[in-house]
Amino acid sequence: MQLTSALFASPIRFAMTMAYGFISITIGSVGAAQDLHPYRTPSSIALATSLQRPIPPSADQQPVLEWIAQCKAAFSVPVVLDRRLPSDRVIAISDKVRTLDEAIQEIAIQMHAEVAVLEGTIVIVPTGYAARLESTYWSLASSDIPPKWLRQEKVVIAWEEGAHSRDVLQQFLVRYPIRGLQIENIEHDVWGAASWEQTTPLVVAITLLSSFDLRPVPAESDVAVSPIDLNALPEVFVWEYGDEITRLGKERWLAWRSRWSDVELKRSERNGKTFWAIRAPATAHRELVQPLAPPPKITAPSDRSTSRFTGRFRGELQVILTNLAKQRQLELELPDLPSKTLRKEMDVAFEQATFEELLNQIGAESGLTIRLEGKRLKVTVP
8 A cells, every 4th residue: 555656867868769670780879869768757667666566465356447446546556458358357366476567467368468568557458469559659759749748647538438439539639639540430439437647648649549450650740640560570779778787787687688688789888887779679678677666665564553654545436445445354334325426536645644544534535434443444424
């Protein structure tokens, strides 16, 4: 539950985009133009920290959408399920899983899918799409698209249960035009309620379009649309690293090189410092820097009366209460409340709060009384 993450500024580097299949070239020195590593943004670092969080073992089976909602409420980690994957699939986390990252990977395997990381968002997509989504994100994040596409917003877009796909995309295009995207050619289907919060329009565009085999692409300081070519090899990108390699440590550096043995490396020395120009897919660059994220700050005193918690709960009230009771091994007593109350969206931030203070805060913002009675978490209407 303790969700405080240390965010820090990232080293700035220059990226050059290339593609497999081009004539082999020698990696030259990096130019003077500078840009931010797409996977060293504050939200990317915060996500990498959250993925290290331990989770309690549980063999309970539950619908995948329920688990995703709990993940958002307990860890403030947005997990998105591609519309082509079955949303009614029942999943279970094995007792071998220790971290949130491992849990998400296991869920993807059970869904016969894979995981794409787009800045601070996890997207579970059909097999064969993850690397392409991450390449699309890198290409656009390091291009000269308008800054509004990269600016994190509290709410980018939201829609109610039963919304039509074309209406959702049209709503998005009003604020963020994409050249060449013809709504009438989009498959017309019905979506469940959703809200894209604390993310960038770029991440939303990539995720929404990919489910229709489309992707946004840079186009003369703007954004256009292009089909996803599943037969093309993933793009590769050149990035120069300095002290990041030293901070990784020999063991993690060698493990990464073993996993990505086909990437191109060029070592150079300047002013007594070592630099590595690495030509690799976006996924390889992400995996290289992910261990640089600080570990999560976890406080878990054994005495509940003195435990203090820092973090944030976001999601539906019922999901937050269910997850809170489960984490504390309590029996939840929930009255027969209207669906509107149970599904109320909550955003509760707390810092150094006792468990009682946390319950009072959730109660005050939900209009309910929540109290701990022995091993029971009792919810009543005032």
